[in-house]
Amino acid sequence: MSETLNRSVTFADVEAAAERLAGHAVVTPLIESPALNARIGARVLIKPETLQRVGAFKFRGAYNRLVQLSPDERKRGVVAYSSGNHAQGVALAAKLLGTPARIVMPADAPAIKMAATKAYGAQIELFDRLTESREQIAAAISAETGAVTVPSFDDPHIIAGQGTVGLEMVRQAQALGAEFDQLLSPVGGGGLLGGITLAVRALSPRTTLWGVEPTDFEDLRLSLEAGRRTAIKPFRRSLCDALESAVTGELTFPILQANLAGALAITDPEVAEAMRYAFETLKLVVEPGGAVGLAALLTGKLKVQPGQTVGLVLSGGNVDPELFAQVIKGEV
Amino acid sequence: MSETLNRSVTFADVEAAAERLAGHAVVTPLIESPALNARIGARVLIKPETLQRVGAFKFRGAYNRLVQLSPDERKRGVVAYSSGNHAQGVALAAKLLGTPARIVMPADAPAIKMAATKAYGAQIELFDRLTESREQIAAAISAETGAVTVPSFDDPHIIAGQGTVGLEMVRQAQALGAEFDQLLSPVGGGGLLGGITLAVRALSPRTTLWGVEPTDFEDLRLSLEAGRRTAIKPFRRSLCDALESAVTGELTFPILQANLAGALAITDPEVAEAMRYAFETLKLVVEPGGAVGLAALLTGKLKVQPGQTVGLVLSGGNVDPELFAQVIKGEV
Numbered sequence: 001m002s003e004t005l006n007r008s009v010t011f012a013d014v015e016a017a018a019e020r021l022a023g024h025a026v027v028t029p030l031i032e033s034p035a036l037n038a039r040i041g042a043r044v045l046i047k048p049e050t051l052q053r054v055g056a057f058k059f060r061g062a063y064n065r066l067v068q069l070s071p072d073e074r075k076r077g078v079v080a081y082s083s084g085n086h087a088q089g090v091a092l093a094a095k096l097l098g099t100p101a102r103i104v105m106p107a108d109a110p111a112i113k114m115a116a117t118k119a120y121g122a123q124i125e126l127f128d129r130l131t132e133s134r135e136q137i138a139a140a141i142s143a144e145t146g147a148v149t150v151p152s153f154d155d156p157h158i159i160a161g162q163g164t165v166g167l168e169m170v171r172q173a174q175a176l177g178a179e180f181d182q183l184l185s186p187v188g189g190g191g192l193l194g195g196i197t198l199a200v201r202a203l204s205p206r207t208t209l210w211g212v213e214p215t216d217f218e219d220l221r222l223s224l225e226a227g228r229r230t231a232i233k234p235f236r237r238s239l240c241d242a243l244e245s246a247v248t249g250e251l252t253f254p255i256l257q258a259n260l261a262g263a264l265a266i267t268d269p270e271v272a273e274a275m276r277y278a279f280e281t282l283k284l285v286v287e288p289g290g291a292v293g294l295a296a297l298l299t300g301k302l303k304v305q306p307g308q309t310v311g312l313v314l315s316g317g318n319v320d321p322e323l324f325a326q327v328i329k330g331e332v
Numbered sequence: 333m334s335e336t337l338n339r340s341v342t343f344a345d346v347e348a349a350a351e352r353l354a355g356h357a358v359v360t361p362l363i364e365s366p367a368l369n370a371r372i373g374a375r376v377l378i379k380p381e382t383l384q385r386v387g388a389f390k391f392r393g394a395y396n397r398l399v400q401l402s403p404d405e406r407k408r409g410v411v412a413y414s415s416g417n418h419a420q421g422v423a424l425a426a427k428l429l430g431t432p433a434r435i436v437m438p439a440d441a442p443a444i445k446m447a448a449t450k451a452y453g454a455q456i457e458l459f460d461r462l463t464e465s466r467e468q469i470a471a472a473i474s475a476e477t478g479a480v481t482v483p484s485f486d487d488p489h490i491i492a493g494q495g496t497v498g499l500e501m502v503r504q505a506q507a508l509g510a511e512f513d514q515l516l517s518p519v520g521g522g523g524l525l526g527g528i529t530l531a532v533r534a535l536s537p538r539t540t541l542w543g544v545e546p547t548d549f550e551d552l553r554l555s556l557e558a559g560r561r562t563a564i565k566p567f568r569r570s571l572c573d574a575l576e577s578a579v580t581g582e583l584t585f586p587i588l589q590a591n592l593a594g595a596l597a598i599t600d601p602e603v604a605e606a607m608r609y610a611f612e613t614l615k616l617v618v619e620p621g622g623a624v625g626l627a628a629l630l631t632g633k634l635k636v637q638p639g640q641t642v643g644l645v646l647s648g649g650n651v652d653p654e655l656f657a658q659v660i661k662g663e664v
Contacts, residue, residue, distance in 0.1 A: 029361035034385055050615040053366055112612065279656075280444065283382040283649035285615040317615035324611075325657030 084113025163195025416445025485523030495527025522584030
């Protein structure tokens with residue numbers, strides 16, 4: 001643990017991750033909707049990580065971490081805890097690399113995420129969100145089997161892997177002759193946004209960066225305001241199962257603190273409205289946590305000057321059909 | 333009418349259409365899903381025309397036709413009949429070009445298609461599918477107002493515009509170092525597939541081309557077998573509202589006859605299964621008629637050799653939320 005946290009993560013790590021991911025992760029396209037552009041009055045370049053392997057960006061970081069395991073570590077396997085997308089990313093990366101994976105998941109995780117994690121061959125250990133500690137369960141597995149713990153965000157290799165999203169976005173925008181005035185991404189623990197920040201700061205210093213989190217899970221906003229990592233005590237569930245983190249990471253917070261313009265907060269009804277917009281107009285399946293950036297645009301919570309170019313990350317699309325059906329019918 | 337039909341349509345027309353569409357239509361990406369590749373045992377390169385303006389390829393042909401109206405014709409406006417996607421394509425192209433559009437639509441067209449057509453500013457004339465003739469209604473409007481009739485497929489400019497889908501696909505595949513062994517596309521009247529065929533035959537002569545239509549709407553298969561255009565008498569509705577054509581076009585049939593390997597037929601349950609796969613695995617919203625090619629792959633109705641490269645067109649994503657909810661919940 002301390003070994004991991006003792007070293008910082010840099011843009012060079014993101015570049016190295018991109019080389020490791022080449023041919024393994026999908027280079028998702030950067031797409032554009034004239035209808036969305038017209039509605040926002042700006043050019044919105046969308047990075048649909050919904051089209052990534054496992055339906056979310058999480059494969060990038062997981063593969064970048066697991067491909068660097070030593071031969072001995074590969075034999076012992078990995079253990080991770082996650083409500084779903086990191087679980088799938090680790091499970092698929094482990095399958096591709098031939099290493100056993102054990103995943104600690106809450107018993108109420110979305111069924112689609114649990115089924116996919118199982119389908120990739122991982123062994124799932126369920127826990128009760130209210131009475132058990134996933135950290136303790138994972139630590140016990142690691143102690144018993146020697147498995148390497150793969151954190152969901154606070155790890156330099158994970159952050160560097162997720163950062164390839166930002167690297168691709170800047171280069172794809174350049175290929176269109178564009179540069180981002182602003183860029184916004186969902187944020188939970190900060191692995192994705194931290195990695196993106198490293199890439200964007202290096203390649204496009206003038207871009208303003210924003211994190212978007214669910215209301216009542218505004219640990220990033222509180223931390224930025226306090227000037228130090230500040231945990232929240234969740235008192236409700238969010239529609240955004242992927243963004244219910246209680247505190248930004250030790251490694252990710254300094255990166256975010258030094259580079260973000262701020263954090264925006266989105267309510268559940270605003271998320272549902274953004275998912276409907278993605279269904280009706282963009283024709284994309286986006287999960288609640290993946291749609292908060294789009295919601296920040298549609299609600300006007302992100303202030304956009306006419307004619308600006310805005311980068312938008314749709315981070316995942318793993319949503320149960322029952323919930324998606326309710327959302328598109330306007331019942332949520 | 334005869335003026336239109338008297339001249340053939342060629343690859344040069346597709347190239348000219350691409351120039352007219354540049355900056356107006358979306359260059360949709362060519363995307364790839366490792367999960368789909370693994371399932372099919374081949375490399376499937378997907379063209380999601382769901383991401384096109386109006387959510388379907390139809391904008392391409394409509395814009396290519398309308399941008400060539402004379403100043404006098406633009407003043408008089410256009411009239412078209414369509415169950416929905418051509419309607420939206422004509423309505424949006426007319427709005428962009430500042431010409432009035434009147435669209436004849438069946439009263440039972442999907443609500444999402446009707447609402448979007450209205451939102452683009454077109455005037456909608458509803459008709460009863462069982463008792464009225466849309467051709468007569470459109471002809472009466474044209475006679476009264478001088479509006480130019482915009483056919484949904486049997487027109488060289490429409491075919492050439494839709495053909496830009498194929499032109500982009502071949503070039504995008506080349507950029508990946510790939511060439512299509514086979515390519516399959518939904519087919520109704522044959523505007524899309526005819527246009528694609530012109531482009532693919534010119535640029536990639538060895539590619540085998542297939543049309544995919546709903547069972548009981550197999551006018552293309554019957555026509556290919558008979559060696560001449562053969563109409564069907566529909567005795568039921570198809571889930572694929574966009575593919576209920578009774579007969580392949582006068583202009584499109586000779587192109588298809590000379591170049592296709594054949595036509596495949598897909599049942600409603602197979603279409604629904606493909607839509608679920610697109611939701612769960614590809615994270616794309618695809619309407620029934622847009623998913624028949626995917627269904628041909630998933631069912632094994634298209635024979636694919638291991639390691640082949642297959643081009644797949646997802647032609648549209650305009651589906652009512654109620655139907656989509658039923659499909660993803662497995663109720664259809």
